[in-house]
Amino acid sequence: MNSLMWAAHDSHVIAKRNVIKIRRVPEVLMFVLISPIMFVLLFAYVFGNSIDIPGGSYREFLIGGIFAQTVIFGATFTGAGLADDMQKGIMDRFRALPMSRAAVLVGRTASDVIYNVLSLLIMALTGLLVGWRINEGLVSAALGFALLLAFAYAFSWVMAYVGLLVPSVEVINNASFVVIFPLTFVANTFVPAENLPGVLRTFAEWNPVSAVTQAARELFGNIPPGTPEPTAWPLENAVLYTIIWIFVIIAIFAPLSVNRYRKAR
Amino acid sequence: MSTIEATGLVKHYGEVKALDGLDLFVPEGTILGLLGPNGAGKTTAVNILTTLIRPTAGAATVAGADVVKSPGKVRKRIGLSGQFAAVDENLTGFENLDMIGRLYRLGRDSARVRARELLERFDLTEAGDRPVKTYSGGMRRRLDLAGAIVAEPPVLFLDEPTTGLDPRSRTEMWGVIRDLVGKGTTLLLTTQYLEEADQLADDIVVIDHGREIAHGTADELKAMIGGERIEVTVTTTDAVAQARDILATFSGGEVQVNERSRKLIAPMSGGSVEFRHVLRDLEAAGIAVYDVGMRRPTLDDVFLTLTGDVAESGLDSQEEKVGV
Numbered sequence: 001m002n003s004l005m006w007a008a009h010d011s012h013v014i015a016k017r018n019v020i021k022i023r024r025v026p027e028v029l030m031f032v033l034i035s036p037i038m039f040v041l042l043f044a045y046v047f048g049n050s051i052d053i054p055g056g057s058y059r060e061f062l063i064g065g066i067f068a069q070t071v072i073f074g075a076t077f078t079g080a081g082l083a084d085d086m087q088k089g090i091m092d093r094f095r096a097l098p099m100s101r102a103a104v105l106v107g108r109t110a111s112d113v114i115y116n117v118l119s120l121l122i123m124a125l126t127g128l129l130v131g132w133r134i135n136e137g138l139v140s141a142a143l144g145f146a147l148l149l150a151f152a153y154a155f156s157w158v159m160a161y162v163g164l165l166v167p168s169v170e171v172i173n174n175a176s177f178v179v180i181f182p183l184t185f186v187a188n189t190f191v192p193a194e195n196l197p198g199v200l201r202t203f204a205e206w207n208p209v210s211a212v213t214q215a216a217r218e219l220f221g222n223i224p225p226g227t228p229e230p231t232a233w234p235l236e237n238a239v240l241y242t243i244i245w246i247f248v249i250i251a252i253f254a255p256l257s258v259n260r261y262r263k264a265r
Numbered sequence: 266m267s268t269i270e271a272t273g274l275v276k277h278y279g280e281v282k283a284l285d286g287l288d289l290f291v292p293e294g295t296i297l298g299l300l301g302p303n304g305a306g307k308t309t310a311v312n313i314l315t316t317l318i319r320p321t322a323g324a325a326t327v328a329g330a331d332v333v334k335s336p337g338k339v340r341k342r343i344g345l346s347g348q349f350a351a352v353d354e355n356l357t358g359f360e361n362l363d364m365i366g367r368l369y370r371l372g373r374d375s376a377r378v379r380a381r382e383l384l385e386r387f388d389l390t391e392a393g394d395r396p397v398k399t400y401s402g403g404m405r406r407r408l409d410l411a412g413a414i415v416a417e418p419p420v421l422f423l424d425e426p427t428t429g430l431d432p433r434s435r436t437e438m439w440g441v442i443r444d445l446v447g448k449g450t451t452l453l454l455t456t457q458y459l460e461e462a463d464q465l466a467d468d469i470v471v472i473d474h475g476r477e478i479a480h481g482t483a484d485e486l487k488a489m490i491g492g493e494r495i496e497v498t499v500t501t502t503d504a505v506a507q508a509r510d511i512l513a514t515f516s517g518g519e520v521q522v523n524e525r526s527r528k529l530i531a532p533m534s535g536g537s538v539e540f541r542h543v544l545r546d547l548e549a550a551g552i553a554v555y556d557v558g559m560r561r562p563t564l565d566d567v568f569l570t571l572t573g574d575v576a577e578s579g580l581d582s583q584e585e586k587v588g589v
Contacts, residue, residue, distance in 0.1 A: 009370075013367045017353060017360075017364055021356075024355045024396060088351070088354075089349040090351045090352065090353055092312075092347055092351055093345065093347070093351040093352075095316075096315045096340060096345040097365070097368045098337060098341040098370070099369075099370075103368075263319070
């Protein structure tokens, strides 16, 4: 086998180990599944009736934003898992083994996709119950989900890097709020970007979270007729802009994280 | 050529000099005990030799491979069992060893066979299919050690393998380690306990503040610091000075006094006869004794003698007698 195949082999071994943990500690999974339900219901009923979207339903508009926010928050698991491994000393064991230097990170980011698949599934079901609909056909919707997952996967490399930098799991949970909250709020997730003032509007329009949200809305058919067309390039070309970001994030943060893993501490 | 060779290892963390020019040589098939208190630099040395960190200066080879230039080669030839049992507590004992075997690239079937074999050898067969969460401290350490030898590496590093274990588990662990080295493995073992180095190592390097302060066999070190110790605790503070004079007449070395705990410690070489004479003289002087005993030298004694300084673990850690 060549080194790339060995890297895949080692990553698979690590991913398998992480999946066993998901099974053995079902409490984690329970919260992963409950919090998306909570988000959908809270936003749908607390804000859903109080904000008007010209020509459409705010509730339908919201769901895409909630999907995006939740799967991006899912990246915290990646950082927390790595920080936990460092704290418990098992990372040193891996680092002293003759295994691929990328495997612990590739295996971790891969196995964490499971969390996001499950939470998307749960959110979609909850969404359907509260009146969200897929209006563009199943293929288009499947592409929407795939794009959300791919973006979340890329973002989990950002949190992987953060997870390797911080000293403990407690820190990663707080650190993720500091990074993820502004990113997911100064965006078109909960209000149209056009409604934001000045600098915030520009930030929101170029924010990749806005693009992935916009792309999801388009692919699910959640943009009601008569909604004003976005004027910023990233939102006009949301799918393309999201895909560019996915590659850019991975191209920057995967090597950065692997390098950090090599010389951790 | 030695299997482990390190010359002039230096590791600085900002202002802190964790290692300050350490040399180590471990010939093939022998055990080196690296002895020192907390913070002496033992773990730093192990981390450099196992490629976990890079030295600030100095060079080292393990089984012929340079730890800085070809860390990948080093990793193929070593096993490491760290200070904290580095096993995954959500996996079973079997799953842990199987995973490590796969990561050493033993192949699926060999990894499984090897995992079962090791569980049996380390007396974990029954617990093998339970999550490690349910294991005792001693069981975790045994599993961790098993993890280090999954691929039968020719060189093994054990960083404080018995710290925190109860005396029984410690004795068991010593048996397991002895057994390993009987098979020709080269071993570097760190410990805070002279007794442990004494039990296991062919050669001992004592380090403090990142530097070697003594080197020799266990017997040579003990000879250097002069035999056994007598410990006397008197009942009243007034009697301390008098007891000190009595001990000084018997002891070749300095009498250590702790006024607050009314405890005196002195090196002795005359065995039980001398011990009885000390008791006789204390009684004759009318000194009431709360506690008295003879014991073998501890790391603290080594440090006191070699550096004139109490080891960082402190005088009171002498309660932590090893080797029950």
